[in-house]
Amino acid sequence: MPRRRRRRFQLRLNARAARLLALGFVIALIAVSVGCVVYERTPQPQPDHLPPAQRLVEPIDALTCIEGWIPSWADEAALVQQAAQAGFTGLLFFHGSVKADGKVSLEDPKGLQAGVDLANARELTTWLTVTNHGSDLGGALASGRTDAHVESLLAAWRKSGCGHLDLDYESLTLSQLKALESCIEGIVEGLGSNARLSLTLQPADGTLRPDQLPVYRRLLANRNVACLRLMAYDYHWKGSLPGALCPLPAFERLIEAYPEYRSKLVMCLPLYGYDWARPQDATIPTASTITLRDLPNLSGPVRAVWMRQDAELALEYGGTNRHWVAAPSLRAVRQRVQVMLQQGVPGVCFWHLGCASLAAVANAARDPETSQPEAFETTESESWRQWQQAFKQRVCDTVTARPGDTLESIGRAAGVERAAMFRFNEDLTNDGLAGKTVYVPR
Numbered sequence: 001m002p003r004r005r006r007r008r009f010q011l012r013l014n015a016r017a018a019r020l021l022a023l024g025f026v027i028a029l030i031a032v033s034v035g036c037v038v039y040e041r042t043p044q045p046q047p048d049h050l051p052p053a054q055r056l057v058e059p060i061d062a063l064t065c066i067e068g069w070i071p072s073w074a075d076e077a078a079l080v081q082q083a084a085q086a087g088f089t090g091l092l093f094f095h096g097s098v099k100a101d102g103k104v105s106l107e108d109p110k111g112l113q114a115g116v117d118l119a120n121a122r123e124l125t126t127w128l129t130v131t132n133h134g135s136d137l138g139g140a141l142a143s144g145r146t147d148a149h150v151e152s153l154l155a156a157w158r159k160s161g162c163g164h165l166d167l168d169y170e171s172l173t174l175s176q177l178k179a180l181e182s183c184i185e186g187i188v189e190g191l192g193s194n195a196r197l198s199l200t201l202q203p204a205d206g207t208l209r210p211d212q213l214p215v216y217r218r219l220l221a222n223r224n225v226a227c228l229r230l231m232a233y234d235y236h237w238k239g240s241l242p243g244a245l246c247p248l249p250a251f252e253r254l255i256e257a258y259p260e261y262r263s264k265l266v267m268c269l270p271l272y273g274y275d276w277a278r279p280q281d282a283t284i285p286t287a288s289t290i291t292l293r294d295l296p297n298l299s300g301p302v303r304a305v306w307m308r309q310d311a312e313l314a315l316e317y318g319g320t321n322r323h324w325v326a327a328p329s330l331r332a333v334r335q336r337v338q339v340m341l342q343q344g345v346p347g348v349c350f351w352h353l354g355c356a357s358l359a360a361v362a363n364a365a366r367d368p369e370t371s372q373p374e375a376f377e378t379t380e381s382e383s384w385r386q387w388q389q390a391f392k393q394r395v396c397d398t399v400t401a402r403p404g405d406t407l408e409s410i411g412r413a414a415g416v417e418r419a420a421m422f423r424f425n426e427d428l429t430n431d432g433l434a435g436k437t438v439y440v441p442r
Contacts, residue, residue, distance in 0.1 A: 059344060062341070062366070063346055066347075066348055067089055067091060068271075069091075069350070070354075072093075076111040076112060076115030080115045080118045080124070082359075083353055084118075084119075085358075085359070086361070087366070088362060090125035091124050091127070092126075092129045093126065094352065095128065095129070097131065105156065106159060106160060117161070127165065128160040130153060130156065131167075132168075134171050135171075138176075141180055141183075146183050149183075150187055153165075153167075153187065164226070165196075165197050168200040168229075169200075177215050181219060184222060196226035200268065201231070203250075205254050206257060207253065216228065216257075217258065220260070225264070228261075228266070231268045232250075232267050232336070238274060238287045239284065240426070241426070242388070243426075244383075245326050245328070248335065251336055254267075255339070263346060266345075266348065267348055268349045268350070270350070271292045271328050271352065271361065272290065272291045272352075272355050274290065274325070277322075279324045280391075282395040282396065284419075291355035293356050295328075295376070301317065301319075302316070303315065303379075306331070307380075307382070308380055308382055311331075313329040313332060315327050328355070328356075329375075331371075331374060334364050335368070395442060396424060396440055397414075397439075397442060398439060398440070399414075399437070399440055401436050408430075410440060416441055424441050
């Protein structure tokens with residue numbers, strides 16, 4: 001059979017028609033191209049439970065948030081006045097307490113009202129900080145208890161007169177942290193449209209509380225959380241061996257754990273430190289607290305050493321009754337603010353504002369490149385680790401861990417309590433312990 005011949009369609013154009021057709025084609029092409037560009041640049045919404053894709057961290061020129069806590073045991077109005085004169089941008093009133101049953105009460109309500117009224121008159125941002133003071137939060141965040149806790153929390157906030165709410169919940173278990181996360185939406189609904197919610201939490205990164213790190217990241221991704229304040233202090237404390245408050249490498253590691261929402265981070269820095277007596281035997285001393293304001297009043301000769309790796313000030317004084325001090329300093333503040341600016345973190349918060357001259361502290365945060373007078377002339381050393389190692393070698397025996405050994409089993413064999421073993425070996429864990437040197441206090 002002959003092949004069926006297909007009809008050919010021919011379009012014949014004169015010159016004018018051809019020009020018009022070409023012009024129309026170009027216009028259509030431009031429209032399509034513009035539409036594609038606009039579409040490609042339109043950000044796509046992200047689900048609330050997922051963080052956005054990691055983006056390049058850009059340095060910033062200056063902090064936009066310089067704030068601090070005012071405790072209930074202070075003269076609130078006096079501290080508000082000093083903070084306003086120093087140029088602080090916000091104040092957190094540390095006046096809300098979570099009781100064992102989950103109810104929230106206000107400490108020193110008269111002082112709180114005086115402080116908040118003055119802060120409002122000076123146009124400072126005000127937050128009510130509610131804390132559990134490190135106590136167990138089972139009464140607030142256990143199953144079936146959260147609704148009553150949220151109701152009491154919101155009632156205390158309304159009574160406080162503060163503009164915003166901050167939750168400083170310490171020693172959270174993973175299940176309690178998740179329960180807190182589930183309360184966020186209900187708390188924000190109760191606050192209303194003009195108030196914000198923030199969280200102040202202990203550090204979580206790849207080394208400290210790594211199991212809680214995903215929840216912290218979800219909290220940062222949550223549009224209902226205004227900011228996350230991370231405590232960059234108490235890496236050593238009253239009941240630990242002497243050591244750095246928050247070594248600079250740990251501070252940097254904490255920021256690096258949050259590559260996405262850096263703009264919602266506020267780093268919390270201490271204006272106090274710890275003074276440990278008698279670090280010459282294997283007992284674990286109990287430290288006293290020492291503030292930035294107290295440092296010039298130390299009696300007798302003081303040896304001041306700047307620990308380069310830690311970027312912290314260490315003091316030694318007392319002769320035969322020797323003391324070691326992990327001391328706060330303006331230099332430590334400046335170095336950490338420099339890191340924050342480089343890493344795009346815009347906010348700093350100080351605990352607490354009764355510990356120092358606020359003008360000097362605010363200047364260190366605003367202008368970290370400019371040196372300021374310090375309490376002591378310093379020499380330099382590598383790190384607190386050098387002091388610690390010399391001390392441990394003097395008061396401890398050493399054991400090389402064998403396969404299957406744990407810090408507890410080595411301690412039991414030597415008659416040493418578990419707490420002491422962990423204090424003297426703070427950089428070790430039972431995972432991968434075999435072959436490592438373990439200090440056993442005598």
